[in-house]
Amino acid sequence: MRYVFAGESHGPCLTAIVEDVPAGLRVSESQINSDLARRQSGYGRGGRQSIERDTVQVTSGIRFGKTIGSPVTLTVRNRDWENWTDRMAVFGEEPEGLVREVTPRPGHADLVGALKTNTDDCRNILERSSARSTAARVAAAGIAREFLADLGVEVFSYVNRIGEAEFREESPFVNCVNYTPLDIETSEVRCPNAQATRAMIAEIERAKAERDTIGGTFRVVATGLVPGLGGYATADDRLTARLGQALFSIQAMKGVEFGMGFEVARRLGSEVHDPIVLDRERDCFTRTSNNAGGLEGGMTTGLPLVATVAMKPIPTLMRPLATVNMDTLEVADASKERSDVCAVPAAAVVAEGEVAFVLVNAYxxxxxxxxxxxxxxxxxxxxxxxxxMSR
Structure with a gap:
């Protein structure tokens, strides 16, 4: 199963087409809309979220609530398009007095994209590189999530750090499976711990007061997986590599760890690797710990898959950094427009979808x-x- 998506941040709509969808999969429109709403939520989101009320429109591939084996097309409308019809018109002449984006933002795709495509207007770049496009990705992922759910697999996420505020867990790669979606979703930052949530909100408020932005980390967890998904024989088979690529494809992601991650570099092998035992009640092999985060040799072990992802602060700042005006070549303040203070909780929802697609393909x-x-x-x-085999 794979998807392609099209659309710009302030264009009429965002569209995703999901291919290789098996027939007979029941799909819930309300569940996709619920995921879209989750992507828009979270403490620290900006003014765009008060304009958009994302809902999906399915125009192909589903009949009477079930897939029919053909590509599924999903569309999410941009309400803000009404305010951009002149600046983002598909056809016609460029309007007189068009405001071009010529002060690229440090940390964004603006400058490098403009250099690559030989444009003097960063708007052409930022419209597509904007995280607004993740709405289409979340809609597409709704199909993958339904597939996994039908096989008994659940994918969820939670925030474990915003700035200096951290949710410290005992044995996190085991205990994380005890959190329920309700525990997570009722939190304003999607963290299952009330004390850590308050500290994270304080960090976001501090950044907001300074007219700055702030990043953090979140965990994506998949439960109910069978062992052996992925492969060890070639580099492309390894699920670790596929998951890393998928998670890094999300805007602003700067680090991915599985299980203990970089902590393994400080530990001895006896402190890292998960002893194998025979679970006679369930008649299967298992491990006494999950430091590997559910992955060994590029394959799933059958334990919960746990990935921790680091997101940098959003580069659109209300107190902009210095840049160079592309017209005058003089020092200038970087451009600014409506933005979030923190989008870590929203990014976690996008990451759930990317992990879901990788797992679907492995199945x-x-x-x-x-x-x-x-x-x-x-x-x-x-x-x-x-x-x-376990006997």
Missing amino acids: QEMFGSSCMSDIKANLKSYKARLRT
């Missing part, structure tokens, strides 16, 4: 992709074989 490679009934039958057979 389809092992168990087929034509229809859900065949996939489930093949998966059932595989689970039965694993039980036999």
Whole structure:
């Protein structure tokens, strides 16, 4: 299963097309809209969220609530387009007095994109590089999430750091599975701990008072996975590599760790690796810990997959940094427009979707992709074989 998406931040709409969708998958429009609403929420979001009320329109690939085996097309309308019809017109002459974006923002794609494409207006770059495009990605991921849910796999996320405020967990790569979506979603920053939530909000308020922005880290967790997804034989097979690529494809992500991550560099092997035991009650191999974050040798172990992702502060600042005016070549303040103070909680929702797509592809490679009934039958057979192997 893969997707392509099109659209600009202030264009008429964002569109995603999801291909290789198996037939017979039940899809919920309300669930996709719920994910879109989650992407728009979180303490520290900006004024754009008060304009947009993202909902999905499905125009192909689904009949009577089930996929029919053809590409699924999903559209999310941009309400703010009404305020940009002149500046973002598809056809016609450039309006007189058009305001061009000629003061690129440090930390954004503005300057490098303009140099790459030989344009004197960064608007052409920032419209597509804007994180607004993640609305289409979240909508597309709704299909992948439904696929995984049908196979008993859940993907969720939570914020564990904003600035200096950190949610310190005991055995986080095991205990994280005890959090419920309700614990997470009722928090203003999507952190399951009330004390840490208050500290994170204080960090966001501090950045807001200074007219600055702030980043943080979040965890994405997938439970219910079978062991052996991914591969070890080639570099492209390794699920670790695929997940890293998917997570780094999200705007502003600067670091990805699995399980203990960089902490393993400080530890001895006996403190890092997860001992293997035989669970006789469930008749399967398992581990006594999950420091690896559910991945060994590029494959899933069957334990929860845990990835921690670092997001940098948003580069659009209300107290802008110095830049160079592309017209005059003089020092200037970087451009600024409506932005967030912190989008870490929203980015976590986007990351859930990217992880979901990687996992779906791994399942389809092992168990087929034509229809859900065949996939489930093949998966059932595989689970039965694993039980036999553990004897």
